[in-house]
Amino acid sequence: MRHTTLALLLLTGGALLVASPAIQIPWPWQAPAPIPTPQPSAVAAVYLIHESADGNPAMTAIKADLAWKAALDSNSIRWLIADDDAAEKSLPNVVALARKHGLPAVVWVDAAGLGAAKACPQTPAEMLALLREIGAAK
Amino acid sequence: MSYYIDFDGLRVPDEWDEYRVLDEDDGVWRMCGLLPRELPVGRLVPEWFETNETCPPIPRAQWQSTPDMRPYEWHNRYQNGYPACCLCSICGAVEFLLARDGREKTPLDWHRLWVETTGGRGGCAVDSALWHAMTQGIPIKNSTDRILVTEAWDVPTLEGFASGIQAGAMAVGCHDVHAECVVGLEIQNGTPYVQMVNSHYHGEKADRNWHLFRLDRIELRAYGAMLIREVQVRTVGQLIDAKG
Numbered sequence: 001m002r003h004t005t006l007a008l009l010l011l012t013g014g015a016l017l018v019a020s021p022a023i024q025i026p027w028p029w030q031a032p033a034p035i036p037t038p039q040p041s042a043v044a045a046v047y048l049i050h051e052s053a054d055g056n057p058a059m060t061a062i063k064a065d066l067a068w069k070a071a072l073d074s075n076s077i078r079w080l081i082a083d084d085d086a087a088e089k090s091l092p093n094v095v096a097l098a099r100k101h102g103l104p105a106v107v108w109v110d111a112a113g114l115g116a117a118k119a120c121p122q123t124p125a126e127m128l129a130l131l132r133e134i135g136a137a138k
Numbered sequence: 139m140s141y142y143i144d145f146d147g148l149r150v151p152d153e154w155d156e157y158r159v160l161d162e163d164d165g166v167w168r169m170c171g172l173l174p175r176e177l178p179v180g181r182l183v184p185e186w187f188e189t190n191e192t193c194p195p196i197p198r199a200q201w202q203s204t205p206d207m208r209p210y211e212w213h214n215r216y217q218n219g220y221p222a223c224c225l226c227s228i229c230g231a232v233e234f235l236l237a238r239d240g241r242e243k244t245p246l247d248w249h250r251l252w253v254e255t256t257g258g259r260g261g262c263a264v265d266s267a268l269w270h271a272m273t274q275g276i277p278i279k280n281s282t283d284r285i286l287v288t289e290a291w292d293v294p295t296l297e298g299f300a301s302g303i304q305a306g307a308m309a310v311g312c313h314d315v316h317a318e319c320v321v322g323l324e325i326q327n328g329t330p331y332v333q334m335v336n337s338h339y340h341g342e343k344a345d346r347n348w349h350l351f352r353l354d355r356i357e358l359r360a361y362g363a364m365l366i367r368e369v370q371v372r373t374v375g376q377l378i379d380a381k382g
Contacts (some may be wrong), residue, residue, distance in 0.1 A: 017248035050163070052289065052367050053191045055305030057202055064238055064304055081239040086368055 043136040047091065047107045048120060052083040058122055059104060065124035071137035089106035098123040108134055143196040157221035157261045159315050168260040168338055170316035171221025171261035179294045182269035183364060186291035186298045186319045195297055201330060204304055204322035208348060213245050215319075216340035222252040223317045224310060226337035228264075228271055230319030231308035231366045232285060236334075244285060244371065248337075250277040264310055264317050264362045265292060275372060282373070289368035297354055300330060302365040302374040311351070312361030320363075324350055332356070 059081035062068075063081055072079045080087075083113060084103060088095050097117045098105035106127070116134075121127045131137035157171040179185055213233050215226040229246040236243055254277070255262045255270050263347055268290055275284030293299040293305075300323055303309055309320035322333035331350040339346045346380050356363050 052306070053193060055307070055367075057196070057204070057304045060204055060304060060306040064207065064210075066209055069240070079240050082241075083368055086370065130258045 001055055003020065004005070007031060043075075043077055043108050043132070044109050044111045045109045045136060046086075046131065046136055047094050047098070047109075048081045048104065049084050049087060049095060049107055050081070050120065052086075054103070059120070062121070062124050062127050065127065066117035066129055068128045068137065071128060071131060075138070077136055106130060108136060154221055154260060157315060168269045168356040169219050169221060170218065170314070171217070171223045172312055172315050172317045172361055173261045173263040176263045176266045179292050179358075179362070181307075182265045183272065183290055183325075186293045186302060186365060191289065192291065192296055193301060196301040196304055198297060198300075201300055201304065201323065201325055203324045204333070207234060207238070207321040207333065210321075211335070212235055212237055212243055214340050214344050215248055215337045216344075217248070217337040218340075220252060221256075222248060224262050224264040224267045224312070225249075225252045225255065227310040227317045227319040228267055228287075228364075228366070229276060229368075230312055230335055230337070231321075232271075232276065232287065233367050234308050234319070234321050235366065235369060242300065245279040245342060246285060247277040247279045264312055264364055268292075268310070268364050268366075283371055284373075286370050286372050287366055287368075288370050289362060293358070293363045294364060296356060296358065296363075299356065299358075299365070300332075300353060300365045302367075303332070307365040307367040309366065310362075310364045311356045313351070313355050313357050314361060318351070318360065323353075326350075330354075 048062070069079060082091070084095050084099060094107045094109065094115060097107050097115050101117040102119065105117045106120050107115055107117045109115045118130060121130055128137060154169070157169060158167045159170045161168050168258040176182060187195070211234070215230050217223060217226045220380065225248045229248040233243070233246060252258070252262065254274065255267050268287065271287040272290055275286040277284055291302065294300065299309065303320065303323045310317050310322040311334065318337070319333045319335040322336055324333055330353040332353055334349055334351045336347040336349065
């Protein structure tokens with residue numbers, strides 16, 4: 001009979017057995033694991049790149065502010081304030097990003113090494129808000 | 139003034155008496171060690187306002203206090219009876235820059251710097267000391283590497299000095315045979331003061347190093363005032379000697 005050549009199904013002990021071909025399907029049925037969607041990597045480092053000749057009281061306040069540095073420290077995120085010329089040799093890609101965006105700029109690098117930049121805020125509070133926005137501070 | 143020192147009379151030769159200053163507060167003689175500037179403004183260290191790298195001056199009416207830098211103190215520079223105030227002050231300015239900007243906290247050896255600049259025989263002028271730091275570098279404690287001061291200026295006016303501090307520079311201010319590290323500006327009832335960090339106290343008394351000093355008491359013509367804005371760590375082999 002054609003039907004006997006298709007399959008012989010036996011339901012025993014919660015397992016669905018397919019006799020021919022001999023494939024075991026788990027029961028109850030489990031949905032396959034979802035395909036992971038790429039998530040942005042955590043921020044690994046934050047750089048404030050500036051031109052020291054353009055220094056002003058607002059920038060000095062941001063440079064000396066402790067709150068945003070403490071927020072990064074608590075997340076074990078490295079931070080550095082540097083003049084673009086002084087950092088050019090050690091951080092060429094970071095400096096290039098900052099210059100492309102316009103100085104002064106905040107550049108952050110994720111765990112995968114990908115960088116992004118935004119204009120440097122005007123106040124320490126805005127600096128902290130920016131770090132929260134990019135997920136570097138709580 | 140607010141000076142206090144655990145003075146080690148055995149270490150201090152008689153000829154160093156000229157570097158001691160009577161403390162106005164308690165009548166005690168303290169070791170300072172500053173010599174009059176070697177040359178006029180701008181001869182050894184570049185003059186502020188003279189290069190394209192300087193910040194625009196800030197009008198006096200717009201002056202404002204700068205943030206408190208006490209949280210950034212991480213290394214005491216106690217001059218311990220040596221007439222090395224301007225060397226301690228230059229080292230202090232650099233160490234505060236390193237801490238504020240998140241760079242490696244590198245302890246500087248002010249004593250070796252003093253020996254290099256004076257031969258270990260007395261005081262030093264701040265312009266020649268900073269010129270040494272810009273050409274020969276500052277020795278790092280327990281290391282052969284040095285820190286080179288790459289951006290620094292000799293300031294011709296108190297307005298320029300205050301502007302540079304507000305623009306983020308650390309500094310050295312000189313007065314009364316003494317140099318002190320300057321880390322900020324403080325405006326109180328319209329009167330500008332500088333935030334000074336002395337090198338006369340250590341241990342439990344270290345906090346007494348911090349004090350305000352009237353800006354107009356800084357003696358530009360006699361001793362000088364210097365701004366320090368950028369430094370680089372270099373090995374000795376990378377340094378370029380100055381022309382003789």
